[in-house]
Amino acid sequence: MTSGISYDVAHLLGAVVLLISFALLVEQRVIALISTFAAQGVVLSLAALWEGWSHNIHHLYLSAAIIFTVKAMIIPMTLNFLVGAMKVHHHETDPGLGVGGALAIGISLVVLSIVSIFPIAPAVTVLTKESLALAFSVLLHGMLMMVTRRNAISQLIGFMSIENGLLMAAIGVQGMPLAVEVSIAFTVLVAAFIFGIFIFGIRDRVETLDIHQLDLYRGERH
Amino acid sequence: MPTLSSVLLEILQLILMLVLAPLLVGWVRWLKARLLARRGPPILQPYRDFFRLCGKEVVMAHNASWLYRSAPYLVFVFVWTAAALVPTFTTDLALSPAFDLIAVVGLLGTARFMTALAGMDVGTSFGGIGSSREMLIAALAEPAMLMVIFILGIVVHSTALPDIANAMMSGTLGLRVSFAMALFAILLVAIAENGRIPIDNPATHLELTMVHEAMVLEYSGRHLALIEAAGMLRLTLYIALICSIFVSFGMATPGAGAGAILVGLALVPVKLAVGGAMVAIFETSIAKMRVFRYPEFLAMAFLMGLLGVILLYISRGW
Numbered sequence: 001m002t003s004g005i006s007y008d009v010a011h012l013l014g015a016v017v018l019l020i021s022f023a024l025l026v027e028q029r030v031i032a033l034i035s036t037f038a039a040q041g042v043v044l045s046l047a048a049l050w051e052g053w054s055h056n057i058h059h060l061y062l063s064a065a066i067i068f069t070v071k072a073m074i075i076p077m078t079l080n081f082l083v084g085a086m087k088v089h090h091h092e093t094d095p096g097l098g099v100g101g102a103l104a105i106g107i108s109l110v111v112l113s114i115v116s117i118f119p120i121a122p123a124v125t126v127l128t129k130e131s132l133a134l135a136f137s138v139l140l141h142g143m144l145m146m147v148t149r150r151n152a153i154s155q156l157i158g159f160m161s162i163e164n165g166l167l168m169a170a171i172g173v174q175g176m177p178l179a180v181e182v183s184i185a186f187t188v189l190v191a192a193f194i195f196g197i198f199i200f201g202i203r204d205r206v207e208t209l210d211i212h213q214l215d216l217y218r219g220e221r222h
Numbered sequence: 223m224p225t226l227s228s229v230l231l232e233i234l235q236l237i238l239m240l241v242l243a244p245l246l247v248g249w250v251r252w253l254k255a256r257l258l259a260r261r262g263p264p265i266l267q268p269y270r271d272f273f274r275l276c277g278k279e280v281v282m283a284h285n286a287s288w289l290y291r292s293a294p295y296l297v298f299v300f301v302w303t304a305a306a307l308v309p310t311f312t313t314d315l316a317l318s319p320a321f322d323l324i325a326v327v328g329l330l331g332t333a334r335f336m337t338a339l340a341g342m343d344v345g346t347s348f349g350g351i352g353s354s355r356e357m358l359i360a361a362l363a364e365p366a367m368l369m370v371i372f373i374l375g376i377v378v379h380s381t382a383l384p385d386i387a388n389a390m391m392s393g394t395l396g397l398r399v400s401f402a403m404a405l406f407a408i409l410l411v412a413i414a415e416n417g418r419i420p421i422d423n424p425a426t427h428l429e430l431t432m433v434h435e436a437m438v439l440e441y442s443g444r445h446l447a448l449i450e451a452a453g454m455l456r457l458t459l460y461i462a463l464i465c466s467i468f469v470s471f472g473m474a475t476p477g478a479g480a481g482a483i484l485v486g487l488a489l490v491p492v493k494l495a496v497g498g499a500m501v502a503i504f505e506t507s508i509a510k511m512r513v514f515r516y517p518e519f520l521a522m523a524f525l526m527g528l529l530g531v532i533l534l535y536i537s538r539g540w
Binding site for chain 1: 398399402403517518521522524525526528529532533535536
């Protein structure tokens with residue numbers, strides 16, 4: 001078992017990212033989701049910074065800077081702009097699963113990711129296994145959020161948090177080239193804008209952000 | 223066999239908790255008032271209230287049974303006993319080897335059970351609604367508390383409070399993420415169990431929201447004094463419990479000299495004052511929660527505890 005402060009802090013930051021992804025699952029207000037997502041970005045960039053500092057990997061500083069700029073500033077600001085432009089009300093909610101359901105399924109996903117990561121990665125260190133398991137849980141939570149939410153903006157945030165899980169895995173597993181991270185970050189940034197345009201499109205056509213209304217137009221529901 | 227010194231320290235602990243509890247509550251009330259830009263009652267006001275209530279006549283409903291009359295004494299004794307088990311200034315207490323953290327929670331649970339029964343005894347609707355809500359909170363808070371006990375038990379290999387405090391003070395456990403989770407969980411549980419602000423407002427008698435006050439609405443005189451004293455002791459107990467687990471520095475260990483005990487004794491009011499200040503600041507910064515949202519609040523505590531346990535298992539690599 002690895003010990004020492006470096007391990008403990010990395011573990012702590014990983015767990016905080018996971019906790020924030022639980023908060024994303026549970027939070028109902030669309031506006032609050034954006035700030036929660038920004039908080040996840042901040043903690044993730046801190047994790048990258050810590051990993052870079054403790055293992056003396058300099059390119060992780062750049063990763064941390066990219067994560068902070070994109071995840072904690074540009075994307076939340078874009079989303080806030082979207083919300084402002086669509087006149088989403090402060091109390092507009094997107095219930096999702098409810099607290100009980102979100103916690104039950106969320107915990108099961110964490111257990112699933114632990115059970116599935118641990119056997120396939122026997123050779124690597126405990127910390128790598130752990131951060132992989134945490135990252136995989138964050139990723140699965142993002143998917144769960146995309147499946148269960150009805151509002152287009154909260155689905156978008158679910159997508160972004162899937163990508164947070166990917167980045168977390170990239171930070172934890174040493175040796176992922178910076179080029180990959182940079183390209184992921186910018187793909188997501190582009191995706192955010194495309195989503196934004198789509199959301200405007202949905203709103204203009206259907207006059208709501210509730211994507212279940214789209215079923216009516218596809219003829220799947222009457 | 224408990225030594226003479228540990229028996230003496232135990233008696234000192236009993237007296238200390240009893241003396242400090244009203245002071246702590248007075249301090250929290252005074253600080254809350256100052257934070258709201260009011261002058262606030264003097265810090266010694268809870269003592270005065272206690273003696274005033276003790277001197278007053280007891281008024282009871284005609285249909286009150288023996289249960290209603292005995293509940294305040296039982297509640298007070300249970301909470302006081304539980305308070306005697308939490309190490310505050312020394313881990314060398316005579317009663318501690320006989321009771322562990324689960325027993326402390328059990329004693330508090332019994333006290334709450336008695337309060338709930340007494341609330342329903344006279345048959346007023348407020349008592350009933352208070353008891354029902356109190357049981358809801360208890361049923362949701364206990365699992366979270368159990369998770370905290372699991373985390374500590376797995377790491378320390380003991381549920382006895384002195385062992386936990388000694389292990390924490392030894393500094394070999396490091397900075398574990400599970401402890402952070404446990405700390406969060408126990409803070410939320412403590413807020414719920416003490417009826418502090420997001421769950422219950424201890425300063426109001428607004429019928430729609432009150433929980434604890436609704437149960438004890440019918441009490442008067444020395445009964446009310448005892449119930450209020452038990453409430454103050456419970457708050458002190460929880461702050462002392464959290465301190466003994468997570469900020470346990472400065473406590474005297476078994477075999478330590480008088481100097482170490484004096485240092486421990488001097489640190490107790492400091493720790494309690496800081497804890498009380500945090501309660502006051504937290505309470506002034508947030509609003510009371512709707513009754514229907516209690517499960518969310520306590521589910522969060524349970525989630526923290528469960529995640530702590532799971533992460534503990536990951537970090538051991540199975």
